[in-house]
Amino acid sequence: MEEIVDAIGLLCPLPLIRAQEFAKSTKPGTTFIVHxxxxxxxxxxxxxxxxxxxxxxxxxxxxxEQIIEVTIELGN
Amino acid sequence: xxxxxxxxxxxxxxGGLDSMLAAKVILDQGVHVEGVNFYTGFCVExxxxxxxxxxxxxxxRNNALWVAEQLGIKLHIVDVIEEYxxxxxxxxxxxxxxxxxxxxxxxxxxxxxxxxxxxxTDSFDFVVTGEVIGQRPKSQKNETMPIIAQxxxxxxxLLRPLCAxxxxxxxxxxxxxVNRELLHGFYGRNRKPQMELAARYGFTDYSQPxxxxxxxxxxxxxxxxxxxxxxxxxxxxxLDDILLLKIGRHIRPNARFKLIMAREEGENRFLxxxxxxxxxxxxxxxxxxxxxxxxxxxxxxxTLATRLVGRYSQGKNADEVSVTIHHRNGVSEQxxxxxxxxxxxxxxxxxxx
Ligand code: SF4
Numbered sequence: 001m002e003e004i005v006d007a008i009g010l011l012c013p014l015p016l017i018r019a020q021e022f023a024k025s026t027k028p029g030t031t032f033i034v035h036x037x038x039x040x041x042x043x044x045x046x047x048x049x050x051x052x053x054x055x056x057x058x059x060x061x062x063x064x065e066q067i068i069e070v071t072i073e074l075g076n
Numbered sequence: 077x078x079x080x081x082x083x084x085x086x087x088x089x090x091g092g093l094d095s096m097l098a099a100k101v102i103l104d105q106g107v108h109v110e111g112v113n114f115y116t117g118f119c120v121e122x123x124x125x126x127x128x129x130x131x132x133x134x135x136x137r138n139n140a141l142w143v144a145e146q147l148g149i150k151l152h153i154v155d156v157i158e159e160y161x162x163x164x165x166x167x168x169x170x171x172x173x174x175x176x177x178x179x180x181x182x183x184x185x186x187x188x189x190x191x192x193x194x195x196x197t198d199s200f201d202f203v204v205t206g207e208v209i210g211q212r213p214k215s216q217k218n219e220t221m222p223i224i225a226q227x228x229x230x231x232x233x234l235l236r237p238l239c240a241x242x243x244x245x246x247x248x249x250x251x252x253x254v255n256r257e258l259l260h261g262f263y264g265r266n267r268k269p270q271m272e273l274a275a276r277y278g279f280t281d282y283s284q285p286x287x288x289x290x291x292x293x294x295x296x297x298x299x300x301x302x303x304x305x306x307x308x309x310x311x312x313x314x315l316d317d318i319l320l321l322k323i324g325r326h327i328r329p330n331a332r333f334k335l336i337m338a339r340e341e342g343e344n345r346f347l348x349x350x351x352x353x354x355x356x357x358x359x360x361x362x363x364x365x366x367x368x369x370x371x372x373x374x375x376x377x378x379t380l381a382t383r384l385v386g387r388y389s390q391g392k393n394a395d396e397v398s399v400t401i402h403h404r405n406g407v408s409e410q411x412x413x414x415x416x417x418x419x420x421x422x423x424x425x426x427x428x429x
Contacts, residue, residue: 013113020153047142050145
């Protein structure tokens with residue numbers, strides 16, 4: 001079961017900061033999920049993953065729940 | 077540093093042109109550069125564009141992240157919300173034109189940058205900033221440059237590549253990690269040298285925030301922050317306070333209460349997230365803004381609040397509007413009142429207008 005970083009209600013760049021903090025204390029290869037509501041994550045997370053060598057596995061908006069789910073696999 | 081390791085620098089990246097150029101100048105000299113961007117809560121980046129509905133289709137990028145990508149460097153975005161409060165509340169060098177404590181802010185950021193360890197390095201050999209002497213009236217002057225270097229603890233490990241030739245030699249220059257001849261001697265408010273350098277590097281798309289990199293340089297924003305401190309009776313803030321100052325119309329009819337009124341759908345949605353923490357007003361009879369009430373309004377204040385909500389709703393020309401006031405204790409009440417006429421609203425009720 002992937003760990004979830006809760007960034008619901010946080011405005012960018014806080015979801016990214018929370019993900020970065022999680023990544024710092026987590027082993028490479030780990031997959032985790034960020035739950036966010038600010039649509040800025042659609043722009044910020046792909047750039048951040050490219051820059052740090054992480055894999056953006058998926059980024060989807062669940063319209064009914066009004067949650068954006070970002071799945072990331074940590075690189076080295 | 078051993079001879080075999082590449083020298084490394086941490087560059088303050090605001091998302092603007094100067095810090096981008098400064099990092100590039102050092103990167104081009106073969107130094108390992110990583111960027112850092114400090115999130116204080118007052119940043120112009122992020123936030124408000126995400127809130128306002130009219131911006132929904134043109135999602136603005138995070139400029140610091142974008143700059144780092146253009147440069148091909150890694151960026152650390154660091155949450156300094158709590159620590160930064162002391163800089164804003166008690167700046168030892170005072171404020172600039174508004175509530176911007178630029179000199180203390182620079183000292184704080186250079187100091188924090190020195191504390192960082194990189195993704196590829198345990199500590200950085202020096203810090204890079206995009207400062208240019210004479211560019212900003214208070215924080216970027218001949219006299220303030222050594223103050224920042226000393227009080228941050230960086231001393232000669234602080235390099236400003238855009239104006240280095242106007243300053244004494246620093247450690248990275250003396251140690252031969254960077255060649256002083258390839259640094260610059262920019263001076264003053266003229267932006268032409270920066271534009272020329274940007275053109276030379278092929279940078280065509282960059283942000284040049286007028287005023288500064290944060291809301292504290294904004295006169296209207298600073299008025300709202302002063303009002304917050306004055307009527308709370310203490311100089312302090314939480315993150316939600318300073319975010320709310322960026323949103324909506326702020327109207328203070330008297331010392332007992334203030335209204336925060338959405339101006340459009342995006343702000344309505346954003347303010348809805350604060351309903352638990354505030355007494356709030358929803359208009360029932362017409363389309364209109366969601367309004368948060370801060371303070372301890374009396375019964376007649378709530379009637380006045382209803383009249384003001386009416387004024388900024390579709391019912392502004394109606395004889396009467398009706399609203400529901402949801403009190404923080406869970407009790408709701410319905411009130412009807414005539415919308416207030418524009419001439420009955422003194423200018424000084426609008427905070428930061
Ligand atoms: S404009 Fe704001 S972020 Fe920039 S130096 Fe001044 S206080 Fe700091």
